Amino acid sequence: MRLLMLGGTGFVGSAIVAEGVRRGWTVTMFNRGIHGPTPPGVHRLRGDRTAPGGLAELAGGAWDVVVDTWDGAPRAVRDAATLLRSAGHYAYVSSGSVYAPPVLPGVGEESAVVPSAADDTRDDDYARCKAGGELAATEVFGERALLVRAGLILGPGEDIGRLPWWLHRVARGGDVLAPGPADLPVQYVDVRDLTAFTLDRAVEGVGGAFNVISRPGHTTMGELLREAVAATGADARLRWTDPEPILAAGVEPWNDLPVWIPPGHEYRWLQERGVEKAYAAGLTCRPVAETVGDTWRWLDRVGAVPPRAGRPVRTTVGLDPAREAALLATHHPA
Structure with a gap:
């Protein structure tokens, strides 16, 4: 499998890269090259996705799975997804913060999210940025877009x-x-369980939104x-x-x-979200x-x-x- 990680030096991104390497995949990181080393066996492409022409290094590449953790202006997700539209699957690591208030305990993926837009250039509201990122990924990839609505993420590397x-x-x-x-x-999710769910579902071609977090309690x-x-x-x-x-x-x-x-x-709802869909799709959480x-x-x-x-x-x-x-x-x- 050919994996492209957009970013790859933060908490979740580095865990995705490490898991891809562990699986024996061909792993490429794309980032500005100013944070963190390049792990052994990983190819690094440099570019600033927010700058004019900043995605040029990705042109012509071929990947089976793209993972994106971007939490800035949604326009950056739309631009990257558009350039990478020939990839097999696009996994966007989102957040439970996208749900529109008031949010009730047990909230499921069908619930309303905060208003946003795929071409929004503002980056001053985390929830709106993540909701817009979801729209951007889905706008380009449709059913080939996996939306991972993470909750509290714990584990090594936090x-x-x-x-x-x-x-x-x-x-x-x-x-x-x-x-x-x-x-x-x-209710939380270990970063390694989040990573495994994301890559497994992407390989299977699963799309749509999932609350990726352990069961309440x-x-x-x-x-x-x-x-x-x-x-x-x-x-x-x-x-x-x-x-x-x-x-x-x-x-x-x-x-x-x-x-x-x-x-x-x-x-309190942040630790009482509905997770039936994710568990039915294969989520497992370690002790x-x-x-x-x-x-x-x-x-x-x-x-x-x-x-x-x-x-x-x-x-x-x-x-x-x-x-x-x-x-x-x-x-x-x-």
Whole structure:
């Protein structure tokens, strides 16, 4: 199989490239060539898809599968897809963020998405950009366009730092503010399972939109943090705390305490999406212990979360130690 990865140096893109190489495919990366090395056995083409003539290096190429993770202006997806229209299949890694509010728990692929356009040149709204990217891929490739609506993505290589923050925090040991309830269901997808689903379905010629994320309750906050303690071997004590005092202190779910979205929160649906279609198509998700353990071993090897390719400013995640200490002192005094 001949795989073209548009990008290939970020979290998901590098995982796609690695899996293509592992499968023995002929793998080509197309990007600006300013982030990350070229993996052994991978051919790299250079170009800036946002610049006039920036796709020239792709002209005349032949690929069975194209994977695109672009999250900027949709016009860039339309231009690339148009040039690559002779490829066998176009997989666009999108996001659950495309669903139009208000979004209800259990949202499925048939639900309405935010308004957008395939030729939109604006890049200031993530949801609109992803929705427009879907339109662009489908406009050119039709049923040969696979739309992978990912949710929370975890695993080795994560460049936002949600699971890495928890692992580093647990590794420091001591009392750890654990946001409850401990049995709160958590829905996510390991990047390697996302990658396998994307490439497998593309090879099979499957098109259309899929919520690619584990079943709701694949794990819980309790299981996730206990696995972090086990993986790091740290002397950490999880101090479970009800959501109400945490929220009253101004702590933001998802950002200050990554992964956590408490019951009743307006974005709780992000971890309660319908996944029947993806599982029926072949999605499988590995146990949380494997995701957490492999992520810790990767972190131990690389030392720190890598910068996000093409994004010099990274969203800061994780609770300030002083704020955590104050909450622990109030709700879990020694």
